[in-house]
Amino acid sequence: MADIALQGITKKFGSNTALRDLDLEIKDGEFFVLLGQTGAGKTTTLRLIAGLEVPNSGKVILDGHDATNWNAAERDVALVLQQYSLYPRMTVRGNLEFPLKSRTQNFTAAEIKERVDRVAETLQITRLLDRKVERLSGGEMQRVSIGRAIVRQPRVFLMDEPLSALDANLRDVLRVELKKLHSELGATFVFVTHDQVEAMSMGDKIGVLNRGRLVQVGTPSEIYARPLNTFVARSVGTPPMNLLDGVLKGNMAVLDAGKFSLPVASPHGGDGNRIRFGIRPEDVVLDDNGPASARVFDIENHGVIKILTLDIDGTHLHATVSAQTQVHIDDTVRFSWKPEKVLCFDPSSGRNLGLG
Amino acid sequence: MAGVRTPREILTNRVAIVAVFVALAIMLTPIYWIASTSFKPRNLATTIPPTVVFEPTVSPFVKLFTKRSQLREQPTQEEYDAAPWWEQMVFDGGEKVVRNRRSGEVTMSGYGDRFTNSLIISIVSTVLAVSMGTLTAYGFSRFKVAGEDDWLFFILSTRMLPPVVVAIPMFLMYRVVGLNDTHLGLIILYTAFNLSFAVWIMKGFIDEIPREYEEAALVDGYTRMQAFFKVVLPEALTGMAATAVFCFITAWNEYAFALIMTNRNAQTAPPYIPSQVGSGLPDWTVIAAGTLLFLIPVAIFTFLLRNHLLRGMSFGAIRK
Secondary structure (H helix, E strand, O other), X not given: OOOEEEEEEEEEEOOEEEEEEEEEEEOOOOEEEEEOOOOOOHHHHHHHHHOOOOOOEEEEEEOXXXXXXXXXXXXXXXXXXXXXXXXXXXXXXXXXXXXXXXXXXXXXXXXXXXXXXXXXXXXXOHHHOOOEHHHOOHHHHHHHHHHHHHOOOOOEEEEEOOOOOOOHHHHHHXXXXXXXXXXXXXXXXXXXXXXXHHHHHHOOEEEEEEOOEEEEEEOHHHHHHOOOEHHHHHHOOOOOOEEEEEEEEOOEEEEOOOOOEEEOOOXXXXXXXXXXXXXXXXXXEEOOOOOEEEEEEEEEEOOOEEEEEEEEOOEEEEEEEEOOOOOOOOOEEEEEEOHHHOEEEOOOOXXXXXXX | OXXXXXXXXXXXXXXHHHXXXXXXXXXXXXXXXXXXXOOOOHHHOOOOXXXXXXXXXXXXXXXXXXXXXXXXXXOOHHHHHHOOHHHHHHHHOOEEEOEOOOOOOEOEOOHHHHHHHHHHHHHHHHHHHHHHHHHHHHHHHHOOOOOHHHHHXXXXXXXXXXXXHHHHHHHHHHHHHOOOOOHHHHHHHHHXXXXXXXXXXXXXXXXXXXXXXHHHHHHOOOOHHHHHHXXXXXXXXXXXXXXXXXXXXXXXXXXXXXXXXXXXXXXXXXXXXXXXXXXXXXXXXXXXXXXXXXXXXXXXXXXXXHXXXXXXXXXXXXXX
């Protein structure tokens, strides 16, 4: 059980700066998700917490103690990786026992067996215990990896895209199990992913990383509804938030595309200024009396919903509509949006003008 | 599909079999030659055309291990009958076994000692080269080493000239420090030869072992050293086996330095065998017998490591 704090962390690899002046606080028992693209610095952050990397500057604080110079063994954390994390040439039992047999631990053979058996039961891998890890499927391997992490009951669980190498069904199953495990163990989880669905569905808190900087930290709903800038806005949500350039006139948005005027409930950024308006696809409504019109460019039917791609003279925007909606490609539709959901961003910096 | 083969596949298969037989014939002929010569009576060893059918004898091996001298006069029938069977063989060849004048014990030739020297020097230098090479390779593979490429090139560059070039300076230096004709002297030399090779080969193997394994062990509470021994080493064994075979063969077969640096105490088998040309004309059967025995350790060593070799020789290419 532990609080984690990163203070002013900078990490360079040669001339390449992986993390710049990163500040992050993770509370005890939190399921914290680090979301970002490849190269954003998520894995580096995780490795810094694990003690596998030393920062060029800044501090890693574990439970109030400066742990910057502690080695991995001293930090008492567990790591689950995307792949290659199991020791080959050992059985599943061998892998699960391995952390308990290190010199930092003092367990009797009976205690080890008891713990391993209990963990195996929790993760439903008892029947695999005597199998060599090379002969496991991807999902089984990941269960064993998770088992190896929890068997030691560390203060922090670090997971580096543990589900990305699995197929979709298995990913859903393990996602639920991990969440359940988290609530049972009550331990601090730091979970790295590039998958915003994972981030939204699993995290108590999400930290969005972009090019070595932490852009925003918040609960999934905060990140979704009040993104700090256009980067965060487009990082979550499927399809991502529509961004449309235009001019703010009173409480109307005059879009560049088609010169349509649409209402904005809480306008920011000053009358007459150029604004980038953000609207999520589910807040775009098809409405025969709507002020704007567009051609249907593409339809993706997802069963419950349809995702429409609308074309206004070459500008595309997405709209999520109910699957019952009857539309065809190349139809011309009229639409509106929910004025209270519109966000105003600065077109040059991308900053959300509505957040002070 | 297994079982069903197209005519083309059958043809390819036959061509492959023929090729294997041709290759085997070429490679095994010298070995057959050595083996057959080492069981021939001396007068059949150099016949033209070669004698293929003969009554095998172990007299070359008896001669190999004993010290002999030319017979001045034929032994009496009594002497001949009293001698054991192997001594009779030597009498038959016109020689007699040298015995200690007082105790009457047989004086052994130097072959056994030289063979032991070869074993000691080759094994110790192989163990040293492989273990040091593995550790060095691990360092290069896992840590940031300033000027890494230059160091690696430097290590390799020790192989860029024929070793004999440095034989004379080495000989002079060894004389000064007293390493001439010592086991340690040859062990150091052979380890130095093989180390560059071992570092390069092992680096290739260790680069292939995912770092995640050790990192998992580090996080699981092990030190870097424990992680190396418990997680990396088992994965590197295949490569170490392949490297060991190469190093062992190099050390075992080395001739030039052994000839120059040693003469008695630490002399290895390679320079010794050709020195036993026998009294008068060279006795090829004894040389063949010495050579045949000399081949056996490499064969055994390679055989023991054969499971690792197949994967090891491909330098990790077929590693999953």
